[in-house]
Amino acid sequence: MKLSDVMSAMHFNLFAQIALVIALVGFAAVVVSVFLARNREPFRRASLMPLAEDRPAGTPGGRA
Amino acid sequence: MTTATVAGTAARNERMEQFVYDDAIVRLFLLATLVWGLVGMLVGIVIALQLANPVFNFGLPWISFGRLRPLHTNAVIFAFAGNAIFMGVYYSTQRLLKARMWSDLLSRLHFWGWQAIIVSAALTLPLGITQSKEYAELEWPIDIAIALVWVIFAVNVFGTIARRRERHLYVAIWFYISTLVAIAVLHIFNNLVVVAGPFKSYSIYAGVQDAFMQWWYGHNAVAFFLTTPFLGMMYYFMPKAADRPIFSYRLSILHFWTLVFIYIWAGPHHLHYTALPAWASTLGMLFSVMLWMPSWGGMVNGLLTLRGAWHKVTEDPVLKFFVVAITFYGMSTFEGPLLSIKSVNALSHYTDWTIAHVHGGALGWVGFMVFGMVYWLLPRLFQTELWSKRLAELHFWIATVGILLYIVAIYAAGLTQGLMWRAFDETGRLAYPDFIETTVRLLPMYWVRVLGGVLYIAGMILCGVNALMTWRRGPARYAEPVHEAPGLRPMTVEAEPGGFKHAAWHRRWEGLPLTFSVWVGVAVVTASLFEIVPMFLIGSNVPTIRSVHPYTPLELAGRDIYVAEGCNNCHSQMIRPIRAETMRYGEYSKPGEFVYDHPFLWGSRRIGPDLARVGGKYPDLWHVRHMEDPRSTTPQSIMPAYPWLARTPVKWSAVERGVAAQASLGVPYTREQVAGAADLARAQGKQIAAAIAQQGGPAGLEETELVALVAYLQRLGIDIKKSPSVAAAATGGEGIGR
Numbered sequence: 178m179k180l181s182d183v184m185s186a187m188h189f190n191l192f193a194q195i196a197l198v199i200a201l202v203g204f205a206a207v208v209v210s211v212f213l214a215r216n217r218e219p220f221r222r223a224s225l226m227p228l229a230e231d232r233p234a235g236t237p238g239g240r241a
Numbered sequence: 242m243t244t245a246t247v248a249g250t251a252a253r254n255e256r257m258e259q260f261v262y263d264d265a266i267v268r269l270f271l272l273a274t275l276v277w278g279l280v281g282m283l284v285g286i287v288i289a290l291q292l293a294n295p296v297f298n299f300g301l302p303w304i305s306f307g308r309l310r311p312l313h314t315n316a317v318i319f320a321f322a323g324n325a326i327f328m329g330v331y332y333s334t335q336r337l338l339k340a341r342m343w344s345d346l347l348s349r350l351h352f353w354g355w356q357a358i359i360v361s362a363a364l365t366l367p368l369g370i371t372q373s374k375e376y377a378e379l380e381w382p383i384d385i386a387i388a389l390v391w392v393i394f395a396v397n398v399f400g401t402i403a404r405r406r407e408r409h410l411y412v413a414i415w416f417y418i419s420t421l422v423a424i425a426v427l428h429i430f431n432n433l434v435v436v437a438g439p440f441k442s443y444s445i446y447a448g449v450q451d452a453f454m455q456w457w458y459g460h461n462a463v464a465f466f467l468t469t470p471f472l473g474m475m476y477y478f479m480p481k482a483a484d485r486p487i488f489s490y491r492l493s494i495l496h497f498w499t500l501v502f503i504y505i506w507a508g509p510h511h512l513h514y515t516a517l518p519a520w521a522s523t524l525g526m527l528f529s530v531m532l533w534m535p536s537w538g539g540m541v542n543g544l545l546t547l548r549g550a551w552h553k554v555t556e557d558p559v560l561k562f563f564v565v566a567i568t569f570y571g572m573s574t575f576e577g578p579l580l581s582i583k584s585v586n587a588l589s590h591y592t593d594w595t596i597a598h599v600h601g602g603a604l605g606w607v608g609f610m611v612f613g614m615v616y617w618l619l620p621r622l623f624q625t626e627l628w629s630k631r632l633a634e635l636h637f638w639i640a641t642v643g644i645l646l647y648i649v650a651i652y653a654a655g656l657t658q659g660l661m662w663r664a665f666d667e668t669g670r671l672a673y674p675d676f677i678e679t680t681v682r683l684l685p686m687y688w689v690r691v692l693g694g695v696l697y698i699a700g701m702i703l704c705g706v707n708a709l710m711t712w713r714r715g716p717a718r719y720a721e722p723v724h725e726a727p728g729l730r731p732m733t734v735e736a737e738p739g740g741f742k743h744a745a746w747h748r749r750w751e752g753l754p755l756t757f758s759v760w761v762g763v764a765v766v767t768a769s770l771f772e773i774v775p776m777f778l779i780g781s782n783v784p785t786i787r788s789v790h791p792y793t794p795l796e797l798a799g800r801d802i803y804v805a806e807g808c809n810n811c812h813s814q815m816i817r818p819i820r821a822e823t824m825r826y827g828e829y830s831k832p833g834e835f836v837y838d839h840p841f842l843w844g845s846r847r848i849g850p851d852l853a854r855v856g857g858k859y860p861d862l863w864h865v866r867h868m869e870d871p872r873s874t875t876p877q878s879i880m881p882a883y884p885w886l887a888r889t890p891v892k893w894s895a896v897e898r899g900v901a902a903q904a905s906l907g908v909p910y911t912r913e914q915v916a917g918a919a920d921l922a923r924a925q926g927k928q929i930a931a932a933i934a935q936q937g938g939p940a941g942l943e944e945t946e947l948v949a950l951v952a953y954l955q956r957l958g959i960d961i962k963k964s965p966s967v968a969a970a971a972t973g974g975e976g977i978g979r
Contacts, residue, residue: 196506196768196771197527197528200502200503207494212491216491220490220494221486222409223411223490224487224490225486226337226407227333227336227411227476227480227481227486227487228480228484
């Protein structure tokens, strides 16, 4: 008996549907986590990171 | 805020460290981006001209459409966009992590290794050295080089992360990590081959499974090479250019994780109504539709970053490029899920609609992001004013008009194709039964595309001039400012002030890059396995057909020539179970017909007609005439001529190696067939050459590539007709479908 025989007999057409549910649950978990009130301030601080770096001396800044 | 942050950080850590950023490597990647962008787009103009008028093929093998088209796509994706990714990643990573790149040596090895790969591609693809899989055409030695250089890149980035001076990994870095992990996985598994010569290999997968793996790769190459790194750069460069933080950091987290979880599933939507099992196709569609959500979240996040600063857009070419790029991102990611819906895809697949969609993404999203970054970086990297802001403005407007001309013309072409192919007259017959009727209708639109492309590349030249002049007016020796930041202490979340005190599980991950990367890898691999395992291991996915047999050695040689000439760039070999297709081409394609196809050659567009059932449709001599001069058999054809095929002898040693390699993959050739492959091929070649001469064609073709190609074409779709009932004899349990 081959592995493919076993797999074929296990009716894995449910396989993908289960995965879809897992993905949706995972997404919901991320959404809940992200919108917890206690995370507001850390995220605000994180969003400022690109702006927090030093500009190298002697170069023009903020100009296209 | 900058001052406050630095002061706060300094106060809580006494050990200050000094460092200098490596901007020389960023300058190198920037220049390579512009040079290869110009080359890749020039090749695009050439192939656009070839479609408008085949005279631009010049009868030369090295620049015929089938060989140049992969060069165009590879140059634009891996040379232009690739170098741009490295430019943006090297610049932003150092600054977001407050650390110089881990190793200058690895940075240089990465740069020169990548350029060597690009040169190798530019040499091998015009020579017809190709694996045939879209965006994965490069042969195995170059694939190995890509893997090595990618590892060098990854080691350098992860090394930099390891010695960073900033605890939190900003969201841009997550996008970079996902790119590093996912591209490595995709590249390795889609390019698993059996070697059949120094520059020849066969995919270890066959038919349906090979198609599945290819589009798992192909779709996710778009996702993780042309989307996630550019999103990471958007999250860094857009706030820099607008001088304000990203609209919603929360949204960026959602954007990231939903893309990582969802994108990887969507590949099968490239294979709707083909021989791919319906469950995989439906799964691909569902996840593609789900992609609407994060993609538009990302677009909104990018555009709303400009809240209160829209006035800057009018005077800043950098912001203009970014705004249009993000708008094209929104448009492309709306259209992508739309095209994945089966009923829409039934119309759009194989047409130029897909080409318009791809170019909206490539020219609009990727191209304009690159130009925005380049214009923002030029004064900073070359430490002088941008040479001409007006020239940058001109570039923006010329390129915008160029994109619009291109995509509007090609959308029209795609819809024309789709509607004409499926049109019936009042008697229920095909309204346009000759394929060429559609082709001729498209030619004006193809000329408009050329015009649009010329405008876009004219803008690119302006950008090059601006970069060159900015470079020239820069200092003879670049200043290397010394930066200072506290070293990173071992991670204790309590040590972080403010909100970080209550660090949640996600911020712990961000502080543990290895764990974070492993979870990204797990998300990508797990999602892939949910589709790949059933696809490979459930026998009913590929019911076998008793009358389907392996190709003869000469047919296999002809198939290799079909691959080398890039015929699959214009011709599909997959008839969908749609009435308009079965009436035009014959019985729809079955999974079992492709079990010996290493690699699969289903194609993705129809510049010419489908060839799945072309075997026996015309006499051998018709094919000879058609290859010598397509206009002699189809007066308005836009197919290139292939006169060299009648002059080029078949390489018999390659035939032997090819049959042996296929046998090693499980194709049921006997030992005698493997050992005598060249003799068998010669014998069949003589028979076909004699038939051609008998039909009034030229004599002496028996050892030429032309005869091998004719042998292959005459075999296509023949096997299934051998069985009177055309009944599939499902063997079940035969995992590889044999």
